Amino acid sequence: MSEPKELSPSYEPAQQEAGELPEGWLSVQALDLDAQGVARKPDGKVVFIDGALPFEYVSANTHRKKNNWEQASLTAIHRESSQRVRPGCQHFGLHAGACGGCKMQHLHVGGQVAVKQRVLEDNLWHLGKVRPQTVLRPIEGPAWGYRYRARLSVRHVIKKSTVLVGFHERKSRYVADMVTCPVLPPHVDAMLMPMRALIASMDARDTCPQIELACGDSVTALVLRHLEPLSAADIGRLHAFAAEHQVQWWLQPKGPDTVKLMEEGGEQLSYGLPDFGITMPFKPTDFTQVNPHINRVLVTRALRLLDVQKHERVIDWFCGLGNFTLPLATQGREVLGIEGSETLVARSRENYRLNQRLVAEGGKALAPTDFVARNLFDMTPEMLIADGSAEKWLVDPPREGAFALAKALADIEQARIGAEGAAPLPPGAEKWTPPKRIVYVSCNPATLARDAGLLVHLGGYRCTAAGMVNMFPHTAHVESMAVFERD
Incomplete structure (x- = not known):
């Protein structure tokens, strides 16, 4: 890659306003989820450019062509973005043998956050036709040394x-x-x-x-x-x-x-959630968040947004080890954690018993909490009603999202209002009430947007807030959070 250059003296502002560029130059307008710069040729064809950043003028070498788009590699920067920074790792770059673990080290971390926030908002609108009433401030943390x-x-x-x-x-x-x-x-x-x-x-x-x-915190x-x-x-x-x-x-x-x-004994692998006095033991192959600094803030914000009261029942869907479930048990009247893995459910119960003892030593108590193993990708309205009513839901699915759960909730609402083509209300629905608030934590903005569309357009909810969570700095991975309220 050549050194960054200023615009040539012959390139006048009038040409820029008219959209004219010197031959072979491309104006980068955006960044995609693979951290490729997105530009358009004069004929309108989209070009994805490795290594280019928004608002740069660049030259690039095309190495793959399709009817509607091309992929290219950066060969020269004619005007550099103010957000371009020197990568913090010697193995990052476009050169042969470069590490593929990070994709955005050449972009200032503040710019990374802005790009991811835009990706979230674009997905919500273009895929779900949903606009949050409030855009939450991004959750950020250390940009280096975070990957536990x-x-x-x-x-x-x-x-x-x-x-x-x-x-x-x-x-x-x-x-x-x-x-x-x-x-x-x-x-x-x-x-x-x-x-x-x-x-x-x-x-x-x-x-x-x-x-x-x-x-873990110490292991x-x-x-x-x-x-x-x-x-x-x-x-x-x-x-x-x-x-x-x-x-x-x-x-x-x-x-x-x-x-x-390999060798029995020694300290147990665990991490803490100090805002709630919770300690979470785990095994090294269990799913836990990559970034513990962000996870602590994420859990605290999720519970603040959910605003569970002492008299309320809560369901934590896709509960895993109890990362949200156990903090919820410090606030509500009763908690139900539901997870697809029997192994994780067993571990959740162990973690609950451990923390019950630890909290009791401090003179407090956790709310009665149960854990159930169930395939949440096969959720139906009947199963949803069988789990009972809860005032609040916490939803934290894998990348596939929570489509079956959102659809079951939407199907009940459509049956309740007598929508055309809706199935009859399942038995017991007359005594069942939908949650008045849902906090949805997502690791895939596309599936969040899909599920948000169901909740808003068919489920009787409005999206009151959404924001991104920079769990993986320097990568294109987008974590986010959205809040849904009953109309």
Whole structure:
């Protein structure tokens, strides 16, 4: 990529206003979800440009053509965006071998937040025809050292006589040759090269494809995926590494259900939610949020927006380990957590019992709370009514969203108002009342927008607020939150 240049003296403002550009130049208007600059050719054809930022004038080399769009790589910047910054990691960029873990390090973090907020609002409107009454202030946190969960690929590259540990290269199945990663916690970043040396020294160097990282508040766990039994010598090497770097090794010979702590004892992996006096133990393969700094703020804001009163019943849909459920139990009269995984439900119950004891020691009590395992992608109005009425809902689904849940709620409303083509009200519906407020936490703005459309246009709700959550700085991942109120 050439050095950034100012506009040439021959390029007059009048030409800019008329939309005329020197031949071969492109005016970048937006950024897409893959962090590609979006421009249009004079004939209107859309061009997606790797490495370009909004409001830049650039030249690019097209490497893929379709009827309505092209993909291109940046070759020169003629006018640079005021939001362009020097990447904070030496492995980020467009060069061969660049790490693909981040996509936006060349954009100021404030610009990243603005882009993601725009993506959320655009999705809500274009996909769901929903406009929030209030745009919430973005939730932000540390831009570096935030990634407490990561899946690191491991490869013994015989031709290079080295072992690589890290993320994949950009648009490649190869592992990037990383010596540092500033989005990982500093103590984990410092372990990258020692991990490479460790694997290189092992008998099983060719059959250990992955190391999964899970950091708690005071414990760092590393899950080693190994395709063959480890020798006694290799176990000894892992013990020595654990002692030197103060980590726990977990071994995974097959699927996730085979993960086991290599050496029993020691402190339990956990994270805290201090605003609620809650401690959440977890296993390194359990789903927990990648960014604990943001998670603490996220839970606090979600519960503030939900505004649960002492007399109210709450349902936490897709409750996982109880990340929202247990804080809700400090506020409401009764809580129900529903999750698709039996394993996570069992863990939620354990976490509830643990926190019940901890809270009781402080002279308080958690509200009665139950956990149920159910496939929430098969939700029906009958199942919804069977779960009973609740004044408030917290919904935190995976990327697929909560379509079946939103549709079941909308179907009941349509039946209730006698809409044309609506199914009859299910048995028990006359005594069932819909929640008066829903807080929906999303990791996919497209599925949030789809579900919001159902809730607003068919379910009898209005979207009173929505905002983005920068859970993954420097990536194109968009987390968000929306609030729905009954009309």
